[in-house]
Amino acid sequence: MAAAAMRLWLSLGVTCLLAHAHLPHTSDKTRRSLESRRALDIMLVTEQCSRSSVILVTDCSPWAFSMMQDLTDLQAPWGVGVFGVTNNEQSTNMTHEKLSQAIATAKRLREVSWWVTVVVVSEDPTFLSTFAESSFKNHLLSVHTVRLLVFTPFPHHRLHTLHHLHKTLSRTNALLVVDDSSPVLKTRVLSWLPFTDPETRPLPVASWTTDQSLSLVYPPNLFPKKFLRFPHRPHVMVTAEEFPSQSAVMVDDPTKPGGKRLIFKGIAEYVLEILSTAMNFTYTYLRAPDRSWGVPKSDGTWSGMMGLITREEVEFSPGPFSLDLTRSQWTEYSAYIFMSGYQVLAARGHPKPDPWCFLHCWLCAQ
Known part of the structure; x- marks a missing residue:
């Protein structure tokens, strides 16, 4: 190739x-x-x-x-x-x-x-x-x-x-x-x-x-590593959504309109706290109008959180997002933050008496 x-x-x-x-x-x-x-x-x-x-x-x-x-x-x-x-x-x-x-x-x-x-x-x-x-x-x-x-x-x-x-x-x-x-x-x-x-x-x-x-100026690198930590502590917009292990909560904040501020309790907040401390930025959540992760639309745009990201209304989302080829053509994934697996469950069935079971045991012993 x-x-x-x-x-x-x-x-x-x-x-x-x-x-x-x-x-x-x-x-x-x-x-x-x-x-x-x-x-x-x-x-x-x-x-x-x-x-x-x-x-x-x-x-x-x-x-x-x-x-x-x-x-x-x-x-x-x-x-x-x-x-x-x-x-x-x-x-x-x-x-x-x-x-x-x-x-x-x-x-x-x-x-x-x-x-x-x-x-x-x-x-x-x-x-x-x-x-x-x-x-x-x-x-x-x-x-x-x-x-x-x-x-x-x-x-x-x-x-x-x-x-x-x-x-x-x-x-x-x-x-x-x-x-x-x-x-x-x-x-x-x-x-x-x-x-x-x-x-x-x-x-x-x-x-x-x-x-x-x-x-x-910064040998041996020509391109400075300017995304590792911001010197001036910028404020950025991020997006997240609810799912079984993550919930949206409005907390009191007199500095915000209406005296309330949106936060999430779950993996999104945990990840953002680590990133904001390490990279030196503050953040505010913005939820998608349809409260979804986002799917491609017929006009070539995206709905949900993906729409906010592709339109640059927010800087990023902690998701978590599963790896997907279609999404990867529009955005860039970070390193994974956790891995999960899927299993298929089936009934064991009921035991049935077998009068010839002694013969099976004898044949196996030969």
Whole structure:
């Protein structure tokens, strides 16, 4: 399966590159794109594993094309897939539709892969915004083993124009690589912490210097472990439901509307207390209107708690949820919190006298 995926990825990449090989590019942008490409190569080596693969998504601009030349030496043992979508300035809807189709295909490739790095290369803020929206809609980045690198020639002092990317960059294992105007640094690698405001300054995690070396702020990791413990104690929404060993209870709380607050007694509360202490967050419960775990609907959406999760009305649910293929295509499971089994019971029947039982015993003894 991996070999088949690799062949498909490479064929997609060749088609994209040949179709845009004639694009001109200025010398200044070429130099910057080559520096970004060298930085990308080093970053992939830093985070490489034996089953790594790369998905490249680009707007096919001259700057992006220069960066994507000669993909044969890219550090991706399981293959490289290239998805090029030309930005249509006269029809934003057409660009959005084409990019959505490309990301949907990229998701299918991601599903047959093991360790994926998605690399987005664009100098167009609209394209980057459309990618962020489409990747959320198609769940391209919804698995914790998927890493995202966004390369853009935007200078560091213009980061305020990229606030539309904040949600994607902060809620996923993502880094933003931008130009730096200092005489020492070529590019700067930034990360936004989860549950921060768009105006929050990003966290510097690495830089590409003029001597062509990658300097890591938190060695040996390029991607910071930003989901282990939150430094600012955010407040998040979660969902849970009643079942035989778990019940919903309204308790007194003068700080809440109506003076009451919803809690659950059972495994959900136990798990959340451990997580909130270890990861440093507070939480409030939100119940689904239909009081169900959730099933797929005819319009492609979900009901119940799954609907709250997929619409991002809540951050997560302690469930507990059983492992299910359909759910796994929309959300990501944690490690299991308990295991249970099923047994089939049947009546033993009634004993019946057997006058020949002594013969059975004699035959067994022979």
